[in-house]
Amino acid sequence: xxxxxxxxxxxxxxxxxxxxxxxxxxxxxxxxxxxxxxxxxxxxxxxxxxxxxxxxxxxxxxxxxxxxxxxxxxxxxxxxxxxxxxxxxxxxxxxxxxxxxxxxxxxxxxxxxxxxxxxxxxxxxxxxxxxxxxxxxxxxxxxxxxxxxxxxxxxxxxxxxxxxxxxxxxxxxxxxxxxxxxxxxxxxxxxxxxxxxxxxxxxxxxxx
Ligand code: TYD
Numbered sequence: 001x002x003x004x005x006x007x008x009x010x011x012x013x014x015x016x017x018x019x020x021x022x023x024x025x026x027x028x029x030x031x032x033x034x035x036x037x038x039x040x041x042x043x044x045x046x047x048x049x050x051x052x053x054x055x056x057x058x059x060x061x062x063x064x065x066x067x068x069x070x071x072x073x074x075x076x077x078x079x080x081x082x083x084x085x086x087x088x089x090x091x092x093x094x095x096x097x098x099x100x101x102x103x104x105x106x107x108x109x110x111x112x113x114x115x116x117x118x119x120x121x122x123x124x125x126x127x128x129x130x131x132x133x134x135x136x137x138x139x140x141x142x143x144x145x146x147x148x149x150x151x152x153x154x155x156x157x158x159x160x161x162x163x164x165x166x167x168x169x170x171x172x173x174x175x176x177x178x179x180x181x182x183x184x185x186x187x188x189x190x191x192x193x194x195x196x197x198x199x200x201x202x203x204x205x206x207x208x
Contacts, residue, residue, distance in 0.1 A: 006088035007208050008129075010099040013137035014169055015159045016144030017189045018196070019097055022137065025197040026204065027095055035208070038087040041097035043075040046083050057156040065111040069118055072103050077125035085129070093208065100126065101134060101176050106158060109172025110165050133207055135200055136177050139189035141166035 009026075011019040023039060030037045044053035052075040056068060063071070076099070087094050100122035108115035141163055148159060177184035185203050187196055 005091040006093055007204075008084065008088055008094045008096070008131040008133075009204060009207075010096045010101070010131040010134045011137065012098060012101045012105075012134055012173060013189060014139055014141060014144050014166055014173070016147040017137040017139045018147075018193060019137055021193050022135070022196060022200060023095055023097055025193070026200055029197070029201050030093055030095070030204070036090075036092045037095055038083075038092050039095045039097075040079070040083055042079055042099055042102070043072060045075075045079040045096070048078045049075045057158070059157070063157075065107060065113055068111065069103060069107040069113060069121060072107065073121050073125040076100065076103075076122055080126040080129055096131070099131060099134070101136075101173065104176055105169045105172035109168040109175075110158075110161070112168075115172070131183065133203065134177075134180075134184050135203075136173055136184055136186045137189035137196070138170065138174065138186055141170060143190060 011023055013019050027037050027039050042049070043056055044050050052071050056063070056071050056075075084094050084096065100119065103122050104115050104119050107113050108118040144166065145163070148155070174186070177186045185200070187199055189196070
């Protein structure tokens with residue numbers, strides 16, 4: 001495999017934790033500093049991924065938990081192979097909203113599949129690729145829910161899940177961060193956005 005030259009940063013957290021705001025602020029700061037940034041997301045970071053995103057987020061009927069896990073993994077396999085790896089080989093900074101930690105937290109802890117199996121499935125899909133840094137925006141699901149409620153957007157399949165589901169997802173993310181402290185930067189997402197952005201920028205600048 002061609003060696004990776006760029007820097008790969010993923011953002012993780014529950015729904016309503018403010019990932020999109022932080023991704024926008026970080027992208028602007030890095031671009032202003034003269035870096036080439038590829039901003040992308042899962043699910044839906046490729047053309048095929050957009051189709052899969054539509055199924056996993058908006059299909060109205062039931063989707064069996066294992067089928068849901070496989071759909072996210074299929075999106076991931078195509079996205080990493082055709083979008084992320086080429087950008088890293090070109091030496092770019094890839095700024096990605098959600099990756100395999102979301103599968104372990106949502107399909108593992110949330111849907112109660114075996115977390116190790118979900119992780120192995122994603123690692124197989126992505127040929128073992130792991131980010132240089134994962135920023136986890138940690139937030140109490142009750143506060144996240146208030147934020148989502150004040151948004152105009154209708155809830156997607158995952159957002160519509162009950163508080164217990166989101167509490168398990170949060171615990172799932174925190175457990176992952178504990179196992180890999182060198183990859184994760186865990187931040188309290190209740191902190192004001194500009195101070196969060198400053199923390200993230202400091203860590204990213206040390207990395208690139
Ligand atoms: P996201 O794109 O963050 O939602 P939006 O930006 O529209 O608010 O995430 C989509 C949903 O997909 C989110 O609820 C988490 C879920 N998800 C999983 O369940 N497993 C996964 O592997 C990924 C990547 C996302």
